């Protein structure tokens with residue numbers, strides 16, 4: 065299929081808007097998850113949000129004293145059309161969300177997140193998860209259960225470090241087992257040849273590779289957004 069560089073045309077051509085609507089915008093949300101915490105989900109979310117002029121939502125944020133991902137993305141994205149939705153759960157403790165919530169006498173309820181999601185009217189929404197797929201949200205549900213409930217398309221982030229092949233393939237195996245709709249991988253950090261290994265073994269394509277930088281700022285994000293846009297539209 066010939067790809068258009070016009071984001072809206074590209075998304076329509078790729079049927080991104082044609083999945084049964086759950087959210088108020090009627091589109092398929094893009095859920096950013098990956099191999100774990102601190103691997104670059106927020107940076108990648110900012111780049112994708114910028115590339116697609118999408119809206120951004122981090123429904124569950126733990127460790128708010130260290131700053132929120134919503135604020136980070138706001139500071140990195142420069143297009144003026146992006147809407148940033150409020151978190152549903154903002155938890156003080158920097159810990160797994162189920163532990164942070166328990167600490168505050170709260171309990172993360174997926175129904176509450178879904179109800180909130182239904183009020184969101186974005187056509188193209190980037191949702192950032194917490195940690196990786198098997199992070200517990202409460203006594204019964206994990207991040208992967210939230211992805212299923214949201215009927216989201218998944219982008220997997222893998223940071224390049226020794227051991228990332230194992231973490232990446234475990235993540236991919238779970239996605240396959242649960243039949244998630246995975247668009248592909250975005251690798252982050254200094255290039256390593258095992259990006260191709262992970263794509264090959266997992267069967268999910270490499271969408272893009274984000275280089276290491278000493279300067280994470282809005283210029284870097286808009287440059288990377290420009291670089292990955294065509295590939296992103298191809299795989300979404």
Ligand SMILES: Nc1ncnc2c1ncn2[C@@H]1O[C@H](COP(=O)(O)OP(=O)(O)OP(=O)(O)O)[C@@H](O)[C@H]1O
Nearest residue numbers: 101102103104105106107195253274275276277280
């Ligand atoms: N390509 C990169 N070059 C340099 N530093 C990076 C790069 N990607 C991420 N970092 C740094 O690594 C840290 C973690 O990145 P980020 O916050 O995006 O991870 P995360 O997966 O969103 O974490 P969390 O699970 O807490 O949401 C940040 O300090 C970020 O600035």
Ligand SMILES: [Mg+2]
Nearest residue numbers: 105106133192
């Ligand atoms: Mg983050």
